[in-house]
Amino acid sequence: MSPVVLAVGTIGHGELSSDQFREASRCSTCHGIIHSQWDGSMHSNAYIDPFYQKELQVASEDTEGSIDEFCLRCHTPIGVTSGEAPGGELSEVSREGVQCDICHSVSGNAGIGSASAPFILSPGNVQRGPLKESKSTYHETRYSKLHTKSEFCGMCHYVNNSNGVLVDDTYKVWKNSSYSAEGTQCQDCHMSPGVTSFESNPGRSASGAPKRDHISLHYFEGANAFVTDILDEETHRRRAIERLKKAAAMNIKSPSNASENEYVGLEVLVTNSGAGHKIPTGVSEIRQMWLEVSVTDDNGKQIYHAGNIDKQGDIKPGIQVFNTVLGDGNGNPTMKFWNAESILSDDRIPPKETVVQKHNFSIPEGVEYPVYVNVKLQYRSAPQDVIDDLFGKGTHEVPVINMAEKSSRINDPDAPPGEPSMPGFGANILILMFSVLIIVHYRKYR
Incomplete structure (x- = not known):
């Protein structure tokens, strides 16, 4: 891995001092609500994130330390620009990851994709942000158009490695999407209550500040329900799951009737309906999004099952995983x-696009109709074996999030018209339910 390349104007290693930045707790005095939203977010945990730390350790060993600054520039920007990282003892403010003063000291960027984290910093008494005509008795304020644009986020969410491979294309995909053409910015979805589109959040940016039509939320939730879980950040874990559940829509195309021994074709349509980037995104070579398809008869007997997880935590082979596969120098x-x-x-x-996945199975002899098809769009932050290798087997179980779910029913073509059927209940269950009703009725009126 070659040394970190910096664009002209970018703040380099050791050019600043960590004591030029305020700790986040200082900001909480006036910005209590905003601070509480940030505290526990993946931005606040960007440096101490245990998964990141384990990955950084492996990467550092593989590259003899040449990758360290490349990664640390986004995970502890104060640590790098102060010269405390890599290799030194980090101050408390450097350990705060992507914190208040680092973002609100950004005065420009040297070009998205031009280099690693091309931020231009101007730390001091001036705090820059998206609000016009903002006043403070504690520090100077300045409106920054950059803070309202996706280019602000793109400084760390557009990453080329030293070989020129685009390993995080989040910003680039957004830039080429209809969301960008329509003027929807990253902040509109990730810093508002709307989750998948802008929705105003009336309130005050600080105690004593005027009430405004919109104050940006600072949860910065993405899709990470794994690290937020192991760090016990329940609010941010819950918000990550909520975001995942609003990212995609799904439909099933299956026959309404099928006879015994008949070969059945099933189509599942998955649409990226709620993300301005590809799903999944970020370090997408380790992300896993896939379909779990289960077909059972009315007695719960399994007819077909694909995309299920085995006892070792691995997705059983034969299912398509929606992610990126990177190749090394040998093409492996x-x-x-x-x-x-x-x-x-x-x-x-990609954003607003639909993919189709096909599944085939046959209806067995002696099946108890109706046959039920259940499809789940599943997601997890990393494969279980990767986490086992990093932390030790049994240390952490990667949660599987159900992003979307659809069901359909296949009936017996020879059944008499209008024959009643209750989804998921066989004859024995119906008899049991009827017996319970008789007992309740008897006790009530005896």
């Missing part, structure tokens, strides 16, 4: 983005 798949020299495949779903 690798999950180490720092070693990637190519992108072997990219099966993620």
Whole structure:
């Protein structure tokens, strides 16, 4: 891995001092609500994130330390620009990751994609932000148009490794999407209550400040329900799950009737309906999004099952995983983005696009109709074996999030018209329910 390349104007290693930045607790005195939203977010945990720390350790060993600054620039920007990282003892303010003063000291950028984290910093008494005509008795304020644009986020969410491979294309995909053309910015979805589109959040930015039609939320939730879980950040874990559940829509195309021994074709349509970037995004070589398809008869007997997880926590082979596969110098798949020299495949779903996955099975003899088809769009932040390798087997179980779910029913074509059927209940269950009703009725009126 070659040394970090910086664009002209970008603040480099050791050019500043950590004591030029305020700790986040200082900001909480006046900005209590905003601070409480940030506290516990992946931005606040960007440096101490245990998964990141484990990955950084492996990457550093693989590259003899040459990748360290490259990664740390986004995970502890104060640590790098102050010269405390890599290799030194980090001050408390540097350990706060992407915190208040680092973002509100950004006075420009040297060009998205031009270099690693091309932020221009002007720390001091001036705090820059998206609000016009904002006044403070504690510090100077200045309106910054950059803070309202996706280019602000793109400084760390557009990443090329030293081999020129785009390993995080979040900003680029948004830039080429209809969301960008319509003027929808990253902040409109990730800093408002709307989750998938802008929705105003009336309130005050600080105690004593005037009430405004919109104050940006600072939860910065993405899709990380894993790290927020192991750090016991319940609010941010819950918000990540909520965001995942609003990212995609799903439909099933299956026959309404099928006879015994008949071969059945099933189509599942998945649409990226709520994200201005591909799903999944970020370090997408380790993300896993896939379909779990289950077909059972009326007695619960399994007819077909794909995309289920085995006892070791692995997705059973044969199912398409919607993610990126990176290739190393020999063209072999690798999950180490720092070693990637190519992108072997990219099966993620672009904004507002739909993909179709096909499944086939046959209706067995003696099946108890109706037959039920259940499809879940599943997601997890990383494969279980990757987490086991990093932390030790049994240390952490990666949660699987159900992003969307659809069901359909296949009936017996020879059944008499209008024959009643209750989804998911066989004859024995119906008899049991009827017996319970008789007992309740008897006790009530005896």
